[in-house]
Amino acid sequence: MVCGGFACSKNFLCALNLLYTLVSLLLIGIAAWGIGFGLISSFRVVGVAIAVGIFLFIIALVGLIGAVKHHQVLLFFYMIILLLVFIIQFSVSCACLTLNKEQQSQLLEVGWNNTESAREDVERSLNCCGFRAFNPNETCSADCFKIQPCSPCVPILEEYSGMVLRFVGGIGLFFSFTEILGVWLTYRYRNQKDPRANPSAFL
Template structure:
């Protein structure tokens, strides 16, 4: 069977979904590891990563079962959902790559105000800094007063925003690049699903309706 035929499309789609399953399991495992070792204490962050991993795992299972059984309905829902995920991830990845320093500061300020105080203290301890930006909000003095970082004993703390921004551009480029690459694997999955769904199983009854 030449590549591009029924068997080749089936094997390619199955292999792609196995990779998605491994990525989903990796996300769930990393979240559990981070929680177990106390690297992240926020249940919202852990829950969010686990939810993303579980969603990816679920989509991969639907695609894998649909590919193995050549199930028309499952393949249809698989390619529709995967295409929606592709659009969302492509937009987010492009935004990460195009974000300037002012936008990074605004994003950090919004995220800092949304996270709970325990998570802020974890970040301050790990980064050895206090507060976000001195002029970002009126809560800076409160953050500094409750800051558990070691640098506070020497009164030599820099703000966490400065430390984060020193690596934010590089981190956003990496995240945007990885997300962009992964989004193209998703559009590849959509193309394979459409191609495979419209192909005739050579082992099936020639008069059967696809």
């Protein structure tokens, strides 16, 4: 039996979807752990992470069932959705890897101004107050606020943003190539004949 055979394609596609299932459960678990231990108080951030995890879990489940049963309709929809996910993820990953310092700063400022609860998490974890400057009339959840004037958060955020964006972009780029591999493998597997099936039956 060669690696391009029916059984090998089926096993490889099942293994790929099991990997996606584990990644989705890990993503949901990390989000739940973060909010359970008080590391993340923003329900919007947690909600997005859990929604992405659930979406990935459903896609992996569809692919796994389609691979096990050699179900043409499930495999077709799985292939189309995986292709769309690949396009989006590849684009976002490339954008993360190509952002310059000025664009990163603008992106950080937009995120800072639009997420109040996440802003409190950042201030508390990085021990800073305000983005570029802190308004004394406002409150701050950082420990330094009770003792002495706190430094703004933008220098610390800019220090870590490049590293985080490179890490996220690299991980996303890696998984995007596994997705295009999954699309190609699904297309190939759909057109292969099950050797145990009736030779006169359709695919």
